[in-house]
Amino acid sequence: DAKTTQPTSMDCAEGRAANLPCNHSTISGNEYVYWYRQIHSQGPQYIIHGLKNNETNEMASLIITEDRKSSTLILPHATLRDTAVYYCIVRGGGTDKLIFGTGTRLQVFP
Amino acid sequence: DTAVSQTPKYLVTQMGNDKSIKCEQNLGHDTMYWYKQDSKKFLKIMFSYNNKELIINETVPNRFSPKSPDKAHLNLHINSLELGDSAVYFCASSPSPSTSGTQHFGDGTRLSIL
Numbered sequence: 001d002a003k004t005t006q007p008t009s010m011d012c013a014e015g016r017a018a019n020l021p022c023n024h025s026t027i028s029g030n031e032y033v034y035w036y037r038q039i040h041s042q043g044p045q046y047i048i049h050g051l052k053n054n055e056t057n058e059m060a061s062l063i064i065t066e067d068r069k070s071s072t073l074i075l076p077h078a079t080l081r082d083t084a085v086y087y088c089i090v091r092g093g094g095t096d097k098l099i100f101g102t103g104t105r106l107q108v109f110p
Numbered sequence: 111d112t113a114v115s116q117t118p119k120y121l122v123t124q125m126g127n128d129k130s131i132k133c134e135q136n137l138g139h140d141t142m143y144w145y146k147q148d149s150k151k152f153l154k155i156m157f158s159y160n161n162k163e164l165i166i167n168e169t170v171p172n173r174f175s176p177k178s179p180d181k182a183h184l185n186l187h188i189n190s191l192e193l194g195d196s197a198v199y200f201c202a203s204s205p206s207p208s209t210s211g212t213q214h215f216g217d218g219t220r221l222s223i224l
Contacts, residue, residue, distance in 0.1 A: 043218055
């Protein structure tokens with residue numbers, strides 16, 4: 001079972017920041033938070049991951065709370081092409097599997 | 111260049127038939143995966159191979175048989191297809207089992223059983 005809770009859907013205006021929350025209150029000390037997205041009719045795409053520090057790459061920023069029980073994925077300037085289902089996944093180290101939940105359907109509107 | 115490619119993209123066939131889906135990755139990764147995404151959009155892992163050896167085998171009917179001729183290829187053969195096998199099947203790869211958090215996915219094979 002997925003170890004995360006995400007809102008079912010969210011809307012965001014084009015050009016604005018999209019902030020996608022994720023609750024992972026049972027996360028263990030060695031578990032990472034991963035974010036993927038799935039654009040319609042495509043395979044999932046890795047976005048970013050982190051353990052406890054905030055992370056940023058060319059796609060997004062990941063903010064993890066100090067207690068690590070929740071995180072937020074930030075798309076700083078959402079575009080229509082960011083419309084997708086976003087998955088927050090908690091995964092331990094080693095060879096742990098990726099377990100996808102139901103994700104958040106983000107709709108970016110003009 | 112497509113990193114993870116699957117063929118065919120669409121597959122429509124009759125119940126009871128046997129079919130195969132092919133997957134190739136040109137990323138030089140050692141580990142490959144098969145996932146199934148059903149009509150409710152749940153994405154679940156089925157199998158994983160590392161350097162041609164099976165390392166993950168979820169509770170999947172034995173009608174499904176993966177085969178990895180080399181570490182760049184992971185094929186999925188399905189015998190005696192059933193209506194419930196209709197789904198999108200995704201192939202993915204990662205550098206190693208320990209880096210399975212960062213996987214590259216193909217665009218899926220949409221299997222429809224008539």
